[in-house]
Amino acid sequence: MKLLISCLLIGLSIQPVMATDKWQFSNKIAVADDAKKGTFHHLEGAGRKHIATSEDKVAIVWEDDHSADPQVYLSIKSFEEDKFSTPAQLSKGQEAYEPAITGLSTSRFVVAWEQDGAVIASIYPHQETQTITLSPSGSHISVSAYQDDIYMVWREQHKRKWSVWVAHLTLTKNGQLNLQSKNKVESKALSHPVMYPTIAANETGQYVAWEDREAGNTRLKFSLSTDNGNSFETPQYLNEYYSNRNEYDKGNGVTRVTMAAISADEVISAWMDKRRSAGYGIFSALSSDETFGPNEKVHSLKGDELPHYNPATAGRDGELVIAWDDYRTGTSDIWLSSYNEDDEWSADFSPTPASGKSEQTQASVAIDAQGNLHLLWVERDNASAPTKLWYSFGQTK
Incomplete structure (x- = not known):
């Protein structure tokens, strides 16, 4: 009997820590009206930075085509309110795509998006109407900020040459918005495609990561600037090469990298990585000494036998979280994982508001100054049904 009790106690003591041990999620709140038939909301920007906080405000940006043409919208609320503001259309052109947002001080936000092939930036709320065109020809925009220094990244294609650009902006x-500089990450234009760059800024500098086709298949590269984006270190590979086939194999495919600063000197990155026979898994790497450490599988063993999609990251004051969606329950649900006390990935957790019989996908996440988790996602009844945007507040425990 004593042996049995001892075994039970040991079993209890090694139960995995879950993300649910950190946050208690509230009922979901609709961000915008239901889409009409044939209209869809999208949270597909580079780096998946569609939600941000500043002081006691949370703001959300997305693209939808309810007005016939795709446009970019923003909605905002305080943490205590149970309703978002009426969506404000930010884009003014014929069509716009893939917005990104980051929070500044005093309840202000900076938003960037692609509009009619150009890269546009704006501050919200406006003191007066203002947008800045960062590039007349660019796409795949992402944004980050550190102490009200703002950094934006995008990719450009001119004929058959490609490049990744970074802009540094400040506030007057x-x-x-005041554009301080914009520079290419690599001085020479590239003959191979680059896609979906993302950026994270902290005291160390500005980390940029992107998809790169130089190796013949898609690899992830990253580079660091320590002078506000005026110069960059020689790019390095972020994802580890993996092959279980033969010497001619070009390795595992990867896509959709995302990054977030989690402290003054640490950045977390995550991406979809096809190094398993069951499709894409979610892998990550943590920065250390101005580079990144070994790749780590994020999801737990229960998720090993099916593909995972659409990772998003958030971090603040040493806390971090990675979100994604998968079909392990038969329908697509949002799943979360974070580091436990042993700096290992926690057991996967699907918040009740972001799971169920409908399809939940395209998560985006933010952590506020109090450690609360703000979760955003797209929901629809089935793959061809119209969509709806939902939000849930994860209060820190």
Whole structure:
């Protein structure tokens, strides 16, 4: 009997820590009206930075085509409110795609998006109407900020040459955007495609990562700037080469990298990685000494036998989380994982508001200054049904 009790106690003591041990999620809140038939909301920007916080405000950006043409919208609320503001259309052109947002001080936000082939940036709320065109020809925009220094990244294609660009912006005394500089990450234009760059900024500098086709298949590269994006270190590979086939294999495919600063000197990255026979898994790497450490599988063993999609990252004051969606329950649900006390990935957790019989996908996440988790996702009844945007507040325990 004593042996049995001892075994039970040992079993209890090694139960895996789950993300649910950190956050208690509230009922979901609709972000925008239901889409009409044939209309869809999208949270597909580079780096999946569609939600951000500033002081006691949370703001959300997305693209939908309810007005016939795809446009970019923003909605905002305080943490305590149970309703988002009426969506404000930010884009003014014929069509717009893939917005990204980051929070600044004093309840302000910076948003960037692609509009009619150009890269546009704006601050919200406006003191006066202002947008900046960062590039007349660019796409795949992402954004980050550190102490109100703002950094934006995008890719450009001119004929058969490709490049990744970074802009540094600040705020004027009256709160307007001021472009300080913009530079290419690599000085020479590339003859191979680059896609979906993302950026994270902290005291160390500005980390940029992107998809790169130089190796003949898609690899992830990253580079660091320590001078506000004026110069960059020689790019390195972020994902480890893996092959279980033969010497002619070009390795595992990867896609959709995302990054977030989690402290003054650490950045977490995550991506979809096809190094398993069951399709894409979610892998990550943590920065250390101005580079990145070994690749780590994020999802737990229960998720090993099926593909995973659409990772998103968030971090703040040493806390971090990675979100994704998969079909392990028969329908697509949102799943979360974070580091436990042993700095290992926690057991996967699907918040009740972001799971169930409908399809939940395209998660985006943010962590506020109090450690609360803000979760955003797209929901629809089936693959061809119209969509709806939902939000849930994960209060820190």
